Amino acid sequence: MRQDSNATATSNGEPGNNGTRKLWLFFLVPLLLAISTTIAALVISTYSHSQQEIKLGIVKLRTSATMLYETSIQQNMRALHTVMDMLERDEGLLSNVRAVGRRIVPTCKI
Helix, strand or coil: CCCCCCCCECCCCCECCHHHHHHHHHHHHHHHHHHHHHHHHHHHHHHHHHHHHHHHHHHHHHHHHHHHHHHHHHHHHHHHHHHHHHHHHCHHHHHHHHHHHHHHCCCCCC
């Protein structure tokens, strides 16, 4: 038997003639390269975007932590001012605080 010269593959499945090799070289290889390049670009852009989101989240977290700390300090200052105002206006409360302070710390000069 004579093998047909137009056969697309040999019996073991490898490219068998010139037409199949041209198909691989001029169509399938560039197609595979284009698909691989597109996938690589998508992976890189997704990674880059996620890194930017992480950095932005860290900046926001630091900013909010700083704002919480400052707010806490301001609230504590207001609370202390309120206590000081009450002690200035109420002599009975001030004397009780002095008495308790002397019992807790004998050298305290309130």
